[in-house]
Amino acid sequence: MPTTNDSPCNAMATPASPGTWNQEQLLQSLTDHLNQLITEKSSRLPANRLLLQLRQDATFQDTLKRWRTMSSTERLGAWKNLLECAGKHAREALPYCVRCGDCCRQSSPTLHLEDLELLQHNRIPWNQLVTLRRGEPVRSPLEEQVFYLLDERIKIREKPDAQECVFLGEEGDSCLIYEDRPLQCRAQACWDEEPARELSKQPYLTRRDIFQGVELMLELIAEHDRRCSFDQLNEAFLQLQADHGESIDAVLGLLQYEDHFRHFLAEQLKIPTDNLELIFGRSHSGLVPLFGFRVVPEPDGTRRLVPDETNEKR
Numbered sequence: 001m002p003t004t005n006d007s008p009c010n011a012m013a014t015p016a017s018p019g020t021w022n023q024e025q026l027l028q029s030l031t032d033h034l035n036q037l038i039t040e041k042s043s044r045l046p047a048n049r050l051l052l053q054l055r056q057d058a059t060f061q062d063t064l065k066r067w068r069t070m071s072s073t074e075r076l077g078a079w080k081n082l083l084e085c086a087g088k089h090a091r092e093a094l095p096y097c098v099r100c101g102d103c104c105r106q107s108s109p110t111l112h113l114e115d116l117e118l119l120q121h122n123r124i125p126w127n128q129l130v131t132l133r134r135g136e137p138v139r140s141p142l143e144e145q146v147f148y149l150l151d152e153r154i155k156i157r158e159k160p161d162a163q164e165c166v167f168l169g170e171e172g173d174s175c176l177i178y179e180d181r182p183l184q185c186r187a188q189a190c191w192d193e194e195p196a197r198e199l200s201k202q203p204y205l206t207r208r209d210i211f212q213g214v215e216l217m218l219e220l221i222a223e224h225d226r227r228c229s230f231d232q233l234n235e236a237f238l239q240l241q242a243d244h245g246e247s248i249d250a251v252l253g254l255l256q257y258e259d260h261f262r263h264f265l266a267e268q269l270k271i272p273t274d275n276l277e278l279i280f281g282r283s284h285s286g287l288v289p290l291f292g293f294r295v296v297p298e299p300d301g302t303r304r305l306v307p308d309e310t311n312e313k314r
């Protein structure tokens with residue numbers, strides 16, 4: 001495709017010019033232009049956010065309202081104004097959240113001690129939480145890299161096979177618990193990194209805070225951490241790599257033991273299954289893909305570990 005240095009306004013003076021666009025094509029062209037602006041300016045702002053910000057602008061609203069009835073020449077003029085308007089918004093992001101949902105699509109929030117009140121008042125259901133344990137391999141949402149947690153974290157769940165928060169509505173741009181969203185969601189600001197930096201100095205929520213005073217639960221959590229540590233699992237997978245699969249039974253043994261531990265206690269203590277990931281964290285079996293494998297159940301009830309071709313190994 002030939003390239004041109006013309007501005008998008010001039011470059012559009014072709015058969016596919018703004019004069020022939022319907023509303024959908026107008027919005028698509030505007031989104032493309034915003035993406036281009038963001039790349040050129042190396043801006044952190046998501047295009048979706050800019051588009052929502054632009055939607056609040058009187059120029060945009062007026063253009064959209066009148067687009068259908070405009071002549072071709074009027075559309076060209078209106079498109080030019082929109083481009084100027086978009087440039088202005090890209091330079092001057094409004095200092096508030098326009099609920100574009102972009103942060104929520106990248107990952108769910110990690111909770112801080114201050115969020116405990118939201119949990120205690122049932123603003124956020126317990127079964128929508130998951131514990132990431134010390135030493136657990138986690139994938140960075142931005143860099144697609146696996147790293148190991150130095151300390152425990154409690155997070156809101158993410159949707160299955162996605163990174164986005166479970167509370168992001170079906171339309172993808174509205175938080176279902178917006179009035180009661182956790183501290184991190186209130187602090188993160190795509191137009192300013194400072195509040196999130198400040199927030200990282202605040203104490204994080206742990207299971208010790210949640211189950212304070214429930215000694216039996218704290219003892220079981222400590223016992224599970226001791227017997228089913230990620231240090232052991234990491235070592236077992238390293239050994240598996242080193243001996244080219246010879247020690248597979250040791251890895252399967254650890255997975256089986258961890259599964260047994262959590263399900264046995266859940267049954268004995270009548271812990272609802274959907275609370276298990278808060279109490280004991282994610283299961284070893286569920287994390288196997290992070291080590292480049294997946295668990296395949298066999299008809300006789302045993303399980304097999306096979307290399308996971310669909311998942312990049314750590």
Ligand code: SF4
Nearest residue numbers: 104165167168175185
């Ligand atoms: S709790 Fe709401 S604001 Fe926070 S990440 Fe989830 S959807 Fe977004």
